[in-house]
């Protein structure tokens with residue numbers, strides 16, 4: 001049964017990727033219909049009002065980085081970039097074995113930008129352990145995208161050991177880095193994924209974190225929606241796409257759960273990899289099935305606590321990774337969000353396994369203890385209210401083999417494109433990757449209507465001495481991932 005509509009482009013999924021793609025196509029004058037399964041837009045970056053307090057909470061706390069270029073460009077176009085609070089100093093405060101360590105950020109040219117952090121790091125690991133990472137720095141600095149992808153077959157732990165990183169530096173730095181940057185334990189992380197993101201961090205200065213001063217979804221959902229609707233398009237909620245119809249190598253229609261068919265000249269599928277597990281397409285596409293099964297979900301538990309008093313002036317801190325701990329990153333939202341009072345605190349438990357089955361009470365109790373380890377006043381505070389969000393799929397795990405499984409925006413079928421944080425953006429799964437994928441898919445779809453859109457920004461490149469090192473070839477004998 002065909003449903004009448006006048007959309008030029010249909011988009012499945014109203015997360016960052018789908019909405020940013022839709023807004024860009026609308027800005028190019030195209031009519032877009034976005035079809036979203038859930039009752040709320042925003043996907044894994046959604047926000048909603050807490051029923052008890054009325055405060056709007058996010059699915060879980062999110063940070064932007066200074067390198068979220070495409071996401072920031074989207075916010076600039078929508079006029080909401082000013083709603084992000086940027087923490088210039090310190091980069092991060094780390095709680096390590098009971099010690100607070102403020103790691104500074106620096107604008108010195110790379111690799112000198114690491115120097116201000118050195119004395120702090122030397123309180124935690126020896127100079128010898130630190131120097132054991134020089135071969136990693138040397139190796140990562142010279143990787144290009146092809147050499148990076150060649151590392152995808154092995155796990156990051158093995159790669160670091162092959163390069164000579166000491167066990168203590170692996171335990172202290174690399175394990176936390178893999179969890180914080182890629183949401184996955186080191187031994188389950190693709191060496192390609194870790195080296196790519198590390199190369200950027202060691203090769204660029206002035207890195208800092210940004211926190212939304214408003215509910216996360218307010219940064220982009222209303223603005224994208226307004227642009228789509230102003231161009232005559234629609235965002236339809238509770239509208240799951242059940243089947244994608246391709247005929248004779250060309251996209252034809254999206255079928256909804258009630259059997260109705262929406263035909264259109266073009267479509268963008270902006271869905272997470274798991275959405276493709278049940279033969280969503282009516283034709284075989286082995287590469288898509290492979291990717292859908294390759295990416296395991298990284299589950300998160302995010303906790304929101306409303307406390308009766310202020311407990312710290314700090315906005316954000318992290319715990320050095322330890323298997324016995326629950327959470328890694330902590331955000332005192334009431335210290336940078338406009339609407340809250342008392343203390344509203346949020347934290348993330350990344351790649352959580354054991355605590356998934358704990359009761360809410362157990363999780364809240366443990367969370368409070370971990371907060372008090374950093375901010376002792378929390379031990380005297382009364383919990384006015386708490387929310388525990390269990391998120392089965394926060395990001396797709398970047399396990400060995402997944403970097404090569406990521407698919408580009410172009411599909412083998414005319415009129416059909418892919419977007420989503422997991423697609424081939426050369427970025428870790430994040431809002432930035434989702435925004436870049438949305439921009440790439442929008443550019444390609446607009447071109448099929450003869451419209452020129454140039455909005456995607458390239459991934460960050462190394463600067464300073466690290467950029468010079470990049471010009472040196474990686475000698476074949478110095479490619480441990482290939483052995």
Ligand SMILES: Cc1cc2nc3c(=O)[nH]c(=O)nc-3n(C[C@H](O)[C@H](O)[C@H](O)COP(=O)(O)OP(=O)(O)OC[C@H]3O[C@@H](n4cnc5c(N)ncnc54)[C@H](O)[C@@H]3O)c2cc1C
Nearest residue numbers: 013015016017037043044060062063241420421430431434
């Ligand atoms: C707790 C948490 C913390 C995070 N922290 C950070 C962070 O600090 N910084 C950062 O950059 N990123 C972070 N991320 C990751 C970031 O949120 C995601 O990478 C990004 O939002 C993914 O956007 P997307 O559009 O690719 O996918 P999604 O947000 O998953 O959007 C896909 C949409 O498709 C819909 N859908 C699925 N199936 C169908 C169907 N059949 N028909 C129609 N619609 C369908 C879904 O409901 C969803 O709305 C975090 C994620 C979580 C959950």
